[in-house]
Amino acid sequence: MTKIALVTGGSRGLGRDMSINLAKKGINVILTYNNNEDKANEVVAKIEALGQKAIAYQLDTSDVSQFDTFLKKATDHLQEKEGQPNFDFLINNAGIGIHASFAETSQDQFDQLMNIHLKGVFFLTQKALPFMNDGGAIINISSGLARFSTPGYSAYASMKAAIEVLSRYQAQELGSRGIRSNVVAPGAIETDFGGGMVRDNEAVNKMVSSSIALGRAGLPEDIGAVVAFLCTDEAKWINAQRIEVSGGQNI
Numbered sequence: 323m324t325k326i327a328l329v330t331g332g333s334r335g336l337g338r339d340m341s342i343n344l345a346k347k348g349i350n351v352i353l354t355y356n357n358n359e360d361k362a363n364e365v366v367a368k369i370e371a372l373g374q375k376a377i378a379y380q381l382d383t384s385d386v387s388q389f390d391t392f393l394k395k396a397t398d399h400l401q402e403k404e405g406q407p408n409f410d411f412l413i414n415n416a417g418i419g420i421h422a423s424f425a426e427t428s429q430d431q432f433d434q435l436m437n438i439h440l441k442g443v444f445f446l447t448q449k450a451l452p453f454m455n456d457g458g459a460i461i462n463i464s465s466g467l468a469r470f471s472t473p474g475y476s477a478y479a480s481m482k483a484a485i486e487v488l489s490r491y492q493a494q495e496l497g498s499r500g501i502r503s504n505v506v507a508p509g510a511i512e513t514d515f516g517g518g519m520v521r522d523n524e525a526v527n528k529m530v531s532s533s534i535a536l537g538r539a540g541l542p543e544d545i546g547a548v549v550a551f552l553c554t555d556e557a558k559w560i561n562a563q564r565i566e567v568s569g570g571q572n573i
Contacts, residue, residue, distance in 0.1 A: 324375075326400065326409040327553060328352045328450070330383050331416030333362035335513035336463070339546030340413055341365050345374040347550045352396050352409065354381040354416065375403070383416040384437035389449045397453050410458040411553045412450055414443045414485075417463065419515050424476040432477050439481035444488060457500040461552050462489045464507040464564065470572040482507075486564055493562035502561040506549055509568025511540040535570030544569070 327344045331337040332353025341351045342365065351369055355362035355378055362378035369376035377399060381392045397407035417439055420431050447460060464486050467479040485505065492503035510530040512521035519526050520539050530539045548567050551557055 324348065324350055325411065325553070326350045326352065326404075327411035327413060328354075328396065328409050329413045329415055330354045330381065330446070331356070333358050333365055333378065335515055336508065336511065336542050336545050337413075337415040338365050339542035340415060340549045341376070341546075342368055342372070343546035343550035344411075344553060345369040345372045345376070347554055348374065349411070349550070349553060350375040352376070352399075353378050354383070354392070356380070356382055356416070381416075383442040383446060384434065386441065386445045389446050393449055393453060408453050408455045410455045411461070412447060412454065412458075413461045413463070413549060413553075414447065415463045415549075416442070417515075419475075419478060419517075421474040421519075422477070423474055427477050435477050435481050439478070440484050440488075443485060447492070451496075454499075454501060459501060459553055459557075460489070460492055460496075460503040461549055462486075462503065462505050464505045466507055466509040466566055466568045466571050468507060469566065489564075490562045497561070502552075502558075504552055504560060504562065505564040506545065506552070507564055507566040507568070508545050509534065509540050509566065509571035511542060511545065513542055530571075533572050534568065535573060538569070540567070540569055 327349050329337055329341050332341040333355035341353050344351050366376040366378050379395055382388055401407045420435055422431055462485050464482040467475050468482040468486055489503045489505045510520045520530055527539050545567055
């Protein structure tokens with residue numbers, strides 16, 4: 323039976339590449355987007371061109387009150403099209419970046435980051451568990467910033483550090499169902515994340531590149547294939563691990 327993955331934030335950046343790479347592995351994809359339906363539909367079309375099934379739903383992952391309705395739509399769709407409501411893989415990728423020093427981070431900024439990167443991940447995963455097949459996998463997206471420090475990201479990195487701890491607890495508590503939980507931690511990547519700072523600011527890109535052993539900033543395609551690999555049988559014995567995909571940043 324064809325496996326199915328749910329990818330949050332799958333319309334752009336890293337999530338787009340994850341979704342496409344999952345399809346290349348023969349996995350069908352449910353993806354979410356926050357506000358760009360056209361971009362989400364482009365990803366769906368790309369996946370369908372690869373011979374896999376895909377559908378996109380709008381979801382604000384900072385709003386826990388939306389989760390039950392979203393999951394009902396997604397699982398009803400699977401019941402209708404596949405004859406069963408379950409899926410196999412959950413990739414918690416949706417996120418934003420806020421650059422603010424520790425001294426200047428506001429409560430509103432902190433709450434926004436927490437709601438998306440920690441509370442949303444915690445409770446979407448919790449609510450998705452009844453619909454996840456045994457033997458599946460959770461992949462939570464962290465950041466190299468949870469290992470090394472770059473001024474301006476204290477709140478963001480703190481949420482990602484919490485996600486890394488949560489992933490180990492998930493692995494321990496869901497192991498009886500054969501559900502694995504791992505973390506993929508990208509380094510600096512050229513996307514529109516954080517206003518496209520790494521991609522569009524030549525000075526920032528050059529600074530980042532100088533900190534990476536392989537001599538360049540990362541690209542979305544450096545990440546997606548790793549996430550897809552973790553959803554294959556070849557990765558069935560990888561559990562409770564933090565896999566940094568950064569080209570050797572700040573080593």
